[in-house]
Amino acid sequence: MVVWRQYLVPEAQAAKVTYGKQNTKKYIVIHETDNEKSGADADAYARLQFNGMHREASWHLTVDDKEAVQSFEFNYACGGAGSAKGNLQGIQITICVNSDGDYSQAVHNAAEVVARIMRDESIPIENVVQHYYFSGKNCPRKMREGQANWLQFLAYIKNAPIGTVRKRKIPTDIERYHVVTGTYETRQAAENVHDVFKYRFGWGVHMEQISDKWRLKTALFTSKAEAKAAEKKIKAAQLSEVTDVIAE
Template sequence: MVVIRKKLVPDVQANKVSYGKGNAKKYIVVHETDNTRSGADADAHARLQYDGNSRDASWHYTVDDKEAAQSFEHAWRCWAAGSNTGNNQGIQVEVCVNGDGNYQKAMQNAAELVVKIMKDENIPINNVVQHNHFSGKNCPRNMREGKISWSQFITMVKNASGNVQQPKPSIDNNKYRVLTGTYGTKQDAENAQDVLKHRFGWVAYIEPDGSKWRVKTGTFTGMAAAQAGANKIKTAKLAQVTNIVAE
């Protein structure tokens, strides 16, 4: 998945080059920077926006062959699409065409970024559009000229969507015990132990703690199970304080 790095434009500057917040987030609008100079990568364009773009223009992301740099949160209505609808309802993605970059890789990264935005904002693929869709401008120019056609790019988006996998939940196989707070007498500790053993069906031990006593459970596998055990002890009002310790 493409690396996304945030370099968010400060609000004072953002308000100068946008319509403010309130983006309806219905479209993802794909552009190209049209800047072929060496070094005109995502970082350079992100720094341009952060430092105060002299043009009356703004966009949410710039993507190159190495990363995607985010300049605005999605709520901002950036000036990029050339129409009120495109600006007020679109998340703007600029793809770099710098001469020292890999255009094919930049487009692959852009496709992966588009997939993430689609998932985050629940935007359908039919609402992934070119800049041209809103203003008629010949943008993204290289795509429109067939260097990578629009249909090929949409296929890249579909393929990237199929390849994005949800991370598997980590499995905690560590062992933990729950210790109660201290009881003033051994009889109080034995009463609590009796509930744990006979009502809950747990293994439980009594341990001295100075002149007082506490109860320690058998082992639980995973922190979630141990936390549930500690909560059950508190709910049953067997102890006001519990501690979870690793084995």
């Protein structure tokens, strides 16, 4: 069962990276992240968009082997297709290729999500296209290179059990949560981890000096479950042996 949740980019940020609410939604455009680094999953890319990426780019949904995370409502014209037509008429879907994920499962999950969007937006299968269709870019690269067959992907969409796509409500916890690391001996060591948090995991992050050492504190997560998942990711990547989840 694919979980589809929203982590919508604030309107002020959306105005900088989209063409506004003028998407005619005639196409569904398939992309891949082309980023095989561990941790570069759907949550990380959604947070990158939410916190403001270092480049002007945008897409509606990111899908990995566990979930689909929506960054923009579909009426926004996102700047991901590489052409005005693709941007103004396309719903942009990006599939993760992170090395610690299951690419094949991510492709299947994307097919189920696309099938749901086709039904909801009355988009025909003929209008499900690759990023290449609008720009000539070799994207989705893995799929174009045969690691997942495009025709088979379209077959997955046609046969997808739409009812298994489960939209999850945005958490309504009153409290929000930070993850705090242990201390680092030098500022440079803390900065190295800071960059992983920010650019690979997509988290907002703050550096704090504690006496002659340094530690990191993430921006707020919207639920304790999300903060715990982030804590687990930090330890799996061996970025800090000590972590703590703190409510605020």
